[in-house]
Amino acid sequence: MRSRRRRSWPATASPVEDENLLPEILLRLPPEPSSLPRASLVCKRWRSILSDPDFLKRFRRHHQKPPLLGFFRGNSMSTEHHFTPVLDSPDRIAAARFSVPNNSNKHWNFVGCRHGLAILVNMCLRQVMVWDPLTGQEHRVACPPGLVFDPEVHLVYWEAAVMCADAQDGHVHGDCFSRPLKLVLIWVIGYRKAFSCLYESASGLWGDIVSMESTDMMFGIRPGILVGSALCWVLCGANVLVFDVQSQHLDLIKRPVDCPMNTTSYGFVQVLRMDDNRLGLAYLSKLTILLWERKSNCDGVVTWVFLQKSIQLQQLFPRRMFTRCKKMIITGYDEDTNVIVLSTIRGVFTLQLDSMQIKHICKRVGLCLDTFYPYTNFYTTGELAGDCANLKCEHMRCTNILSLLKK
Known part of the structure; x- marks a missing residue:
C-alpha cells in the first residue's frame, strides 16, 4: 500500500513582512x-x-478630510495671535508648535486659514503673506497697485482669503504651499463702496480691481468662508459680501427679511456652508441659533429660506452655565468640519452643528472677544503635547490593527 505524501505549500508571508501589503x-x-x-x-x-x-x-x-487641529486666535486691536489646540492627548499639539510670524514689523494681521495655509496682511507695508504653519515657510506678495487710500483720511475695513488652486486629479489639500494658489483681497471704503482683487500665483499677477456700491452700510467684516467657487464675508447687519473666484464678480446679498438684526449686532451672526455647497446664515438670538439657507424658489429665484431646525443651546450646555449670565457670542466657524465657536463668561466652546457635540476648548473668566480662525491639516510629523514615546503601547496598537486585517 502506497503511502500518500502530504503536499507542502509554500509559507505565506505575514502582513508585517509583506512588502506590498504593509503600506x-x-x-x-x-x-x-x-x-x-x-x-x-x-x-x-x-x-x-x-x-x-x-x-x-x-x-x-x-x-x-484633514482633522481640525485647533484655532489661531486674536483680535483686530492687536497683532498678537496664538494657537489654541482642540484635540485631546495624545493628539494634542503644543500651542508653541505654531508660532505666528511677526518678523521685525508689528503690523501683520492674521486674517484666516484654508487648505493648510494661513494668510496675514500688513496694510502699512501693503503686503500679503501666505504662511505654512507646518513648515514655517512664508511667501509675500505686494498688494495690487490700485489699492490706494489714506488711512488718516479714509475709514477702511479689509479682509483677505487664501485657497489652493491645484486642479490635479486626486490632489488632497494639506501640502499646498508649493501648489498654485489664489489670494483674494477685499476692502470697504467709507461704508458704501467695496473693492476686491484676485491674485494667482501661477501668473504672479493681480487681476483687475472690481468694485461695487451699496445703499446699505458695509462695515465690520467677519472672516470669510468658501462656498463652491464663492468667498463669502458676513458684515454687521447680516448682509453678505460675495466674491466669485471664477467670474471675479463682487456682489452684496441682503440679509433675510425675517432676520431680527440691527447694524450693531457684531458677534451674533455667522455665514455657514450648508449641504450641497449652499450658503447658510446663523443668527444667535439669546440662547437660540436661528438658521437660514439660500435656495431656489418655484420661479428659480434664489432667496433666503428660514429653517425650522433652530438650535436650543440651553439644552446642550449644563444648567449651571447660565445661572449668572446668559451672554454668549459667536467667535468663529470652520467650514470643513461644520464647527461653530461660542464664547461665554465660563470659557470658549465648539459646537459641531451635525452631531450637536459641545467641547470646552479654552478656559476663561469673562467673555472672550477674540476671533478664532480654524486650522485643519494632516499633522504627520513633529512634536505633540502628549508623550508619544511609549513604544510598547504603540506597538501593541499597531499589532492589533494588523491582527484584525489578517482575519
Missing part, C-alpha cells in the same frame, strides 16, 4: 496627529515607509 495597512491608520509619528517608532522599516513623501500623499488621498 496598505499603514494607510488605514487614523488621520489623527499621533498616528504616524508613534507608528514610526515601531521599527526602522515602518519609519522608512511612513516618512516616504509618496506614502504621505497616498495617506492624505485615502483619508481626504
Whole structure:
C-alpha cells in the first residue's frame, strides 16, 4: 500500500513582512496627529515607509478630510495671535508648535486659514503673506497697485482669503504651499463702496480691481468662508459680501427679511456652508441659533429660506452655565468640519452643528472677544503635547490593527 505524501505549500508571508501589503495597512491608520509619528517608532522599516513623501500623499488621498487641529486666535486691536489646540492627548499639539510670524514689523494681521495655509496682511507695508504653519515657510506678495487710500483720511475695513488652486486629479489639500494658489483681497471704503482683487500665483499677477456700491452700510467684516467657487464675508447687519473666484464678480446679498438684526449686532451672526455647497446664515438670538439657507424658489429665484431646525443651546450646555449670565457670542466657524465657536463668561466652546457635540476648548473668566480662525491639516510629523514615546503601547496598537486585517 502506497503511502500518500502530504503536499507542502509554500509559507505565506505575514502582513508585517509583506512588502506590498504593509503600506496598505499603514494607510488605514487614523488621520489623527499621533498616528504616524508613534507608528514610526515601531521599527526602522515602518519609519522608512511612513516618512516616504509618496506614502504621505497616498495617506492624505485615502483619508481626504484633514482633522481640525485647533484655532489661531486674536483680535483686530492687536497683532498678537496664538494657537489654541482642540484635540485631546495624545493628539494634542503644543500651542508653541505654531508660532505666528511677526518678523521685525508689528503690523501683520492674521486674517484666516484654508487648505493648510494661513494668510496675514500688513496694510502699512501693503503686503500679503501666505504662511505654512507646518513648515514655517512664508511667501509675500505686494498688494495690487490700485489699492490706494489714506488711512488718516479714509475709514477702511479689509479682509483677505487664501485657497489652493491645484486642479490635479486626486490632489488632497494639506501640502499646498508649493501648489498654485489664489489670494483674494477685499476692502470697504467709507461704508458704501467695496473693492476686491484676485491674485494667482501661477501668473504672479493681480487681476483687475472690481468694485461695487451699496445703499446699505458695509462695515465690520467677519472672516470669510468658501462656498463652491464663492468667498463669502458676513458684515454687521447680516448682509453678505460675495466674491466669485471664477467670474471675479463682487456682489452684496441682503440679509433675510425675517432676520431680527440691527447694524450693531457684531458677534451674533455667522455665514455657514450648508449641504450641497449652499450658503447658510446663523443668527444667535439669546440662547437660540436661528438658521437660514439660500435656495431656489418655484420661479428659480434664489432667496433666503428660514429653517425650522433652530438650535436650543440651553439644552446642550449644563444648567449651571447660565445661572449668572446668559451672554454668549459667536467667535468663529470652520467650514470643513461644520464647527461653530461660542464664547461665554465660563470659557470658549465648539459646537459641531451635525452631531450637536459641545467641547470646552479654552478656559476663561469673562467673555472672550477674540476671533478664532480654524486650522485643519494632516499633522504627520513633529512634536505633540502628549508623550508619544511609549513604544510598547504603540506597538501593541499597531499589532492589533494588523491582527484584525489578517482575519
